[in-house]
Amino acid sequence: xxxxxxxxxxxxxxxxxxxxxxxxxxxxxxxxxxxxxxxxxxxxxxxxxxxxxxxxxxxxxxxxxxxxxxxxxxxxxxxxxxxxxxxxxxxxxxxxxxxxxxxxxxxxxxxxxxxxxxxxxxxxxxxxxxxxxxxxxxxxxxxxxxxxxxxxxxxxxxxxxxxxxxxxxxxxxxxxxxxxxxxxxxxxxxxxxxxxxxxxxxxxxxxxxxxxxxxxxxxxxxxxxxxxxxxxxxxxxxxxxxxxxxxxxxxxxxxxxxxxxxxxxxxxxxxxxxxxxxxxxxxxxxxxxxxxxxxxxxxxxxxxxxxxxxxxxxxxxxxxxxxxxxxx
Amino acid sequence: xxxxxxxxxxxxxxxxxxxxxxxxxxxxxxxxxxxxxxxxxxxxxxxxxxxxxxxxxxxxxxxxxxxxxxxxxxxxxxxxxxxxxxxxxxxxxxxxxxxxxxxxxxxxxxxxxxxxxxxxxxxxxxxxxxxxxxxxxxxxxxxxxxxxxxxxxxxxxxxxxxxxxxxxxxxxxxxxxxxxxxxxxxxxxxxxxxxxxxxxxxxxxxxxxxxxxxxxxxxxxxxxxxxxxxxxxxxxxxxxxxxxxxxxxxxxxxxxxxxxxxxxxxxxxxxxxxxxxxxxxxxxxxxxxxxxxxxxxxxxxxxxxxxxxxxxxxxxxxxxxxxxxxxx
Numbered sequence: 001x002x003x004x005x006x007x008x009x010x011x012x013x014x015x016x017x018x019x020x021x022x023x024x025x026x027x028x029x030x031x032x033x034x035x036x037x038x039x040x041x042x043x044x045x046x047x048x049x050x051x052x053x054x055x056x057x058x059x060x061x062x063x064x065x066x067x068x069x070x071x072x073x074x075x076x077x078x079x080x081x082x083x084x085x086x087x088x089x090x091x092x093x094x095x096x097x098x099x100x101x102x103x104x105x106x107x108x109x110x111x112x113x114x115x116x117x118x119x120x121x122x123x124x125x126x127x128x129x130x131x132x133x134x135x136x137x138x139x140x141x142x143x144x145x146x147x148x149x150x151x152x153x154x155x156x157x158x159x160x161x162x163x164x165x166x167x168x169x170x171x172x173x174x175x176x177x178x179x180x181x182x183x184x185x186x187x188x189x190x191x192x193x194x195x196x197x198x199x200x201x202x203x204x205x206x207x208x209x210x211x212x213x214x215x216x217x218x219x220x221x222x223x224x225x226x227x228x229x230x231x232x233x234x235x236x237x238x239x240x241x242x243x244x245x246x247x248x249x250x251x252x253x254x255x256x257x258x259x260x261x262x263x264x265x266x267x268x269x270x271x272x273x274x275x276x277x278x279x280x281x282x283x284x285x286x287x288x289x290x291x292x293x294x295x296x297x298x299x300x301x302x303x304x305x306x307x308x309x310x311x312x313x314x315x316x317x318x319x320x321x322x323x324x325x326x327x328x
Numbered sequence: 329x330x331x332x333x334x335x336x337x338x339x340x341x342x343x344x345x346x347x348x349x350x351x352x353x354x355x356x357x358x359x360x361x362x363x364x365x366x367x368x369x370x371x372x373x374x375x376x377x378x379x380x381x382x383x384x385x386x387x388x389x390x391x392x393x394x395x396x397x398x399x400x401x402x403x404x405x406x407x408x409x410x411x412x413x414x415x416x417x418x419x420x421x422x423x424x425x426x427x428x429x430x431x432x433x434x435x436x437x438x439x440x441x442x443x444x445x446x447x448x449x450x451x452x453x454x455x456x457x458x459x460x461x462x463x464x465x466x467x468x469x470x471x472x473x474x475x476x477x478x479x480x481x482x483x484x485x486x487x488x489x490x491x492x493x494x495x496x497x498x499x500x501x502x503x504x505x506x507x508x509x510x511x512x513x514x515x516x517x518x519x520x521x522x523x524x525x526x527x528x529x530x531x532x533x534x535x536x537x538x539x540x541x542x543x544x545x546x547x548x549x550x551x552x553x554x555x556x557x558x559x560x561x562x563x564x565x566x567x568x569x570x571x572x573x574x575x576x577x578x579x580x581x582x583x584x585x586x587x588x589x590x591x592x593x594x595x596x597x598x599x600x601x602x603x604x605x606x607x608x609x610x611x612x613x614x615x616x617x618x619x620x621x622x623x624x625x626x627x628x629x630x631x632x633x634x635x636x637x638x639x640x641x642x643x644x645x646x647x648x649x650x651x652x653x654x655x656x
Binding site for chain 2: 002003011013014015016017018020021052053055056060189190208225227228261262264265266267268269270271272273274276289290291293296298299301
């Protein structure tokens with residue numbers, strides 16, 4: 001990664017570049033706010049956001065049937081509450097505004113301030129905090145519950161439901177039903193390179209780190225790299241222990257295989273092959289899957305695996321309905 | 329890049345992983361052939377292919393309105409003629425088969441053998457050789473005319489035309505009219521890492537190499553990295569000298585900003601912003617643009633810029649029509 005802004009600034013050039021590329025997207029300079037200018041005001045707008053460096057999240061998910069707007073902050077730093085508030089006002093048309101927040105302390109602080117203020121202005125703001133990461137802290141084995149790649153299932157399913165006419169109450173109910181079903185675990189093959197060539201953690205060429213985060217946070221265990229299948233086994237086993245699928249009647253799942261930045265498609269689809277074979281042995285039926293660099297951590301090489309039980313078959317319809325978002 | 333096959337084998341796991349991900353795509357094991365099982369036999373099929381390591385090219389462009397099939401070889405090694413021939417037979421329904429070949433000696437050899445054999449079997453095969461690269465050889469300054477990222481404009485425009493009902497003669501005419509208008513130049517920010525950690529050429533962290541190829545071929549000049557804008561100026565100036573746009577009445581262009589593997593979207597869209605500003609200063613009007621890691625070189629970090637004059641406004645319609653290909 002050689003092109004970057006100062007780590008303390010909103011990446012204006014990137015956001016202006018996106019504005020110039022897609023006629024349906026408009027950037028509001030110096031706010032981090034990119035919105036869908038074709039947005040249907042008769043529906044409830046959904047917004048999300050966070051630090052930059054996770055592209056295509058969240059800017060690539062702005063578009064008809066997904067997000068009405070995304071608010072982007074500096075590299076790995078959440079947007080300021082004043083800009084989140086501006087985004088809420090920008091998309092509000094009196095039907096309420098639904099906000100999707102990734103579970104990180106700094107993000108929650110900024111989003112909560114903005115939501116509080118918007119509510120004092122009479123805007124009916126509801127929100128969900130995504131917390132799909134099942135990785136544990138290596139020091140105390142506490143679950144981290146960070147919001148990571150599974151968040152985009154919320155973008156897509158809630159966005160399609162909102163487009164179909166879901167009310168703010170109904171969207172909130174769907175979010176509360178869907179979010180706890182989403183489970184993710186990630187592995188790094190190489191660390192993030194921050195601007196000026198600093199790397200986030202040390203990892204030898206032949207090592208992998210299990211349970212990493214999307215901001216360069218180290219994982220819970222470093223191992224020698226022994227191939228895609230070994231990684232697939234570790235991630236599937238950890239997700240199995242957490243989801244406890246062998247005890248559940250419903251065997252239908254949604255699957256995301258996410259690259260964390262510089263993971264090649266050859267790696268992602270080879271890994272996908274290993275995962276699909278393991279899930280078949282487990283007796284699970286994958287009803288929808290998506291593979292790609294969907295929520296990244298700058299140029300980190302790595303993969304995360306997300307599974308979500310299909311509690312309601314409508315979720316699959318919402319996933320399959322076309323969207324105007326460029327990265328879905 | 330840590331997941332790979334032996335460099336002498338077709339990447340079976342990747343291709344099987346793609347087959348398992350997309351219901352409309354079918355992989356024929358041990359052939360490298362991935363085809364669209366929803367293909368409309370009343371239209372002329374278009375196929376392409378080449379070595380692997382360029383994903384999503386060409387597998388990601390198989391789908392309704394683009395390619396009927398793609399044939400993939402080992403890493404950076406073209407598929408064998410017998411597999412290309414199998415692919416031609418697979419998609420043939422008597423209306424002729426159109427083949428898009430990237431201009432590399434090894435590719436031409438295999439594709440030509442297959443085409444010759446298919447013709448002896450009575451299949452009306454036509455082809456185009458894409459040669460959009462304007463980079464020069466650093467030793468003799470000869471143009472290389474390699475087939476690189478601009479090739480996917482052929483996939484999309486010809487594919488959409490074929491879907492609309494274009495005959496094999498008409499597709500050939502369109503290809504001959506379109507191909508010479510496509511110009512590409514690329515730059516590396518970091519070298520390719522081949523399996524077992526070998527790198528293709530030496531490039532310091534603060535250097536860029538102009539005019540690189542998509543198989544680790546070095547460029548014509550190495551410079552200190554001085555930012556996205558400096559690279560945009562070099563690429564736009566070289567394309568200007570080649571296309572000679574200031575002397576032409578038609579100012580309408582198609583633009584591709586292609587990442588070569590591990591280039592982040594933050595880098596690509598920041599670069600896109602610089603390019604769009606320069607083209608505006610040049611008086612050009614960009615009528616269609618696409619940004620992404622579209623034709624890669626494994627995990628190389630780098631960017632290529634493609635420009636194509638809009639000789640016929642129908643080309644824009646063909647670019648904008650939806651396709652079932654997962655990577656467009």
